[in-house]
Amino acid sequence: MRRARRSDRMRSKEVLNCGRKLVVLGEQRVLKFKCGGCQGGASIEKSEKCMRGVLEALADEPKVDAVILADVYEREYTGAGLEALKELSGIIKENKRWGLANLTPKDCKQCALSRKTRLGKILEELGGDPAPAIKKLKEFRYETLVREKRGAKKCSKCRAEFLKKNLSPLASKLEASEFIQTCKRRDDYSRLLQPLVRPCFLSSRLQLEVPEGCEVVDSYEVDGSEVKMYKVSDRLQNLYFLIPPEYHLPHEHVELMQKARALMLESQHDFDLEPLHAREQVEHLLLDITSKLAVEDGSKVSREEVGWLAKYLARFTAGLGLLEILLADPKVQDIYVDAPIGKTPVHICHRDYEECITNIFLTPDDSESLISKFRSISGRPFSEADPILDLNLGNVRVAVVGSPLSPSGPALAIRRHKPTPWTLPQFIQAGFLNPYAAGLLSLLVDAQASILLTGSRGAGKSSLLGALMLELLPKFRIITVEDTLELPIEQFRELGFKIQALRVQSATSTTSAELGAGDALRAALRLGESVLVIGEVRGEEARVLYEAMRVGAAGNSVMGTIHGATAKDVFERVVHDLGVHPSSFKATDVIAVAAPIRLKGGMSRMRKLLQITETRKDWRTDPTVENGFSDLMYYNYRSGELVPGLALRSGSSGLMKSIARKWGTSVQDVMLNMEFRARVQEALVETAGRLGRPEILEASFTMKSNLAWHGLFDAELKRENVDYERLHKEWRKWLKQSLGDGNAAPAK
Numbered sequence: 001m002r003r004a005r006r007s008d009r010m011r012s013k014e015v016l017n018c019g020r021k022l023v024v025l026g027e028q029r030v031l032k033f034k035c036g037g038c039q040g041g042a043s044i045e046k047s048e049k050c051m052r053g054v055l056e057a058l059a060d061e062p063k064v065d066a067v068i069l070a071d072v073y074e075r076e077y078t079g080a081g082l083e084a085l086k087e088l089s090g091i092i093k094e095n096k097r098w099g100l101a102n103l104t105p106k107d108c109k110q111c112a113l114s115r116k117t118r119l120g121k122i123l124e125e126l127g128g129d130p131a132p133a134i135k136k137l138k139e140f141r142y143e144t145l146v147r148e149k150r151g152a153k154k155c156s157k158c159r160a161e162f163l164k165k166n167l168s169p170l171a172s173k174l175e176a177s178e179f180i181q182t183c184k185r186r187d188d189y190s191r192l193l194q195p196l197v198r199p200c201f202l203s204s205r206l207q208l209e210v211p212e213g214c215e216v217v218d219s220y221e222v223d224g225s226e227v228k229m230y231k232v233s234d235r236l237q238n239l240y241f242l243i244p245p246e247y248h249l250p251h252e253h254v255e256l257m258q259k260a261r262a263l264m265l266e267s268q269h270d271f272d273l274e275p276l277h278a279r280e281q282v283e284h285l286l287l288d289i290t291s292k293l294a295v296e297d298g299s300k301v302s303r304e305e306v307g308w309l310a311k312y313l314a315r316f317t318a319g320l321g322l323l324e325i326l327l328a329d330p331k332v333q334d335i336y337v338d339a340p341i342g343k344t345p346v347h348i349c350h351r352d353y354e355e356c357i358t359n360i361f362l363t364p365d366d367s368e369s370l371i372s373k374f375r376s377i378s379g380r381p382f383s384e385a386d387p388i389l390d391l392n393l394g395n396v397r398v399a400v401v402g403s404p405l406s407p408s409g410p411a412l413a414i415r416r417h418k419p420t421p422w423t424l425p426q427f428i429q430a431g432f433l434n435p436y437a438a439g440l441l442s443l444l445v446d447a448q449a450s451i452l453l454t455g456s457r458g459a460g461k462s463s464l465l466g467a468l469m470l471e472l473l474p475k476f477r478i479i480t481v482e483d484t485l486e487l488p489i490e491q492f493r494e495l496g497f498k499i500q501a502l503r504v505q506s507a508t509s510t511t512s513a514e515l516g517a518g519d520a521l522r523a524a525l526r527l528g529e530s531v532l533v534i535g536e537v538r539g540e541e542a543r544v545l546y547e548a549m550r551v552g553a554a555g556n557s558v559m560g561t562i563h564g565a566t567a568k569d570v571f572e573r574v575v576h577d578l579g580v581h582p583s584s585f586k587a588t589d590v591i592a593v594a595a596p597i598r599l600k601g602g603m604s605r606m607r608k609l610l611q612i613t614e615t616r617k618d619w620r621t622d623p624t625v626e627n628g629f630s631d632l633m634y635y636n637y638r639s640g641e642l643v644p645g646l647a648l649r650s651g652s653s654g655l656m657k658s659i660a661r662k663w664g665t666s667v668q669d670v671m672l673n674m675e676f677r678a679r680v681q682e683a684l685v686e687t688a689g690r691l692g693r694p695e696i697l698e699a700s701f702t703m704k705s706n707l708a709w710h711g712l713f714d715a716e717l718k719r720e721n722v723d724y725e726r727l728h729k730e731w732r733k734w735l736k737q738s739l740g741d742g743n744a745a746p747a748k
Contacts, residue, residue, distance in 0.1 A: 045189035081193035283314035439678025455594035482535030517541035534560030549587035
């Protein structure tokens, strides 16, 4: 007994040495153990000592949302695993308190001591290694049952009481518990508990245990990180499973990074107030500190490894943490972090696998750090009085909402734009449209038609707008008006385009530091002859825009995006919501509708161009008139393709007639011009696919191709009648020479 009591005291002392404390992180109550230098292994599922310590702590503090064991790595236990531990802890506590109290009737003392000793040992073992302990409990119950049937009457009654009041209730509760049902042996503990594991310098959490029933469908690397795509069959969605390089680092490397981080935090270094520049300064300082520590400690770390370690540390101190890796993945298009942060994993929109869950969980500390950086970069307030923050971070658009708009706390969405402009050939390759539609859009841009691109959020409106800008010749000056900078202006300038960008007050901003869209548009109209590109038509600028278009003051061409599901929806929005007179709306030449569609009602979605509609100029101003629009092309759901509408097939399109008059040619010649453009686009896609050279579809080569055929076209004009077959052959020769002899396909 004395040895048993001494053992209990020693175990309690070991638990106290773990530095257990209850902390509150956001809305979560977290039971945290400091396991530095502990020989227990800092793992509930692998260490009997840790299992016992955590179960005893949960008996005292059952109302916690997470348990963290912090050593060089932190292991965080939440969810079903933690609930199973709480249930087991409660059963053990209850039976230690009451299960040992009534071991035998008052008139029988013969077996009390042996029973109490044996049951006490089983309860003690349950706290450290439940799976074998439940087997011993079952054996004890079976032996007692057999002896109860075979023993003397007095002993039989005593054992029956013991079975009824002690062994059977305990065994029944344990057998019904989630822990014992799931874990028949120690190897099963990891399957149930599945902790989120991270090096101590990371505040974000990663779930490294793959859920059961997942099937690997893809794998690749991003910036040294391993990415695996799993199909989660029971949830009918995909899991983006990330393992950053920090999780493969040797133990001594992680310790070196911890020391470097501690020294950096202790330093009195003054960093730049601008977060992006401060990030560079932090990385340089960490490189110096880590190099110095490696030399002083005699660590077997190469110079290259020190550079990587400093980069990793900068990522998680001055950078965006694990979100940086997601942003480095060209296949990740959108990132969503919903409130309450930490309760649900980060979600993404993947180019190949659409909407996916990830194994990444941000913490309240993460959100606070990220929002602080975003607020500093934007220079805008973010508080309960201003609960919306909208900014551009390089080629990334960030939107943050907070309380009281988001009652569960902050949430954020990060939308990354393609680093290079989309092109019409790339849209063809992606199945967004076909060559014929690309040729039509190219023609309309060249003919200075006023074009509105419409569709839901994420339909590809802004990307298509950028692709249409590439169909302009660089000699034309472009003025863009945007509230959030989505158009790749700098890339266009690098390609040689003349662009004047105007930034206006965001629709979500309450600051007066920027002008409204209407003021910016008036200024743009005074800046001289230009192609006018509106990032999104949504407010009072619509009346200014349409008045300018109606009287011809808008210049060469007008293009922009607007939210709407159909051409008629756009009319309703512009006329009734934005206050533009119906007669002015007819200044819109074309409305192109894009949308993400679920193919044949299945789960997969694809972005598609569904409609290219011209606005008829001969319709009355009555908004109920049905023939105000005429489809140039529409999406045939049966064939899955954009097909020409009657106006285009028959040559009765008023817009095509207008272009023919403007160019001093026939409608037939305009149609041949459009078909030639379609053949060029198709040839680029075919050649890029056959040669395995995707750069052929990029903006720089697309622009060179456009310049080449425009030059050849002007040469053809000198012959009076343009021979489009000869023009196509000449362009194919140019393509062959540009790619090297033998690389381009023969002319068709």
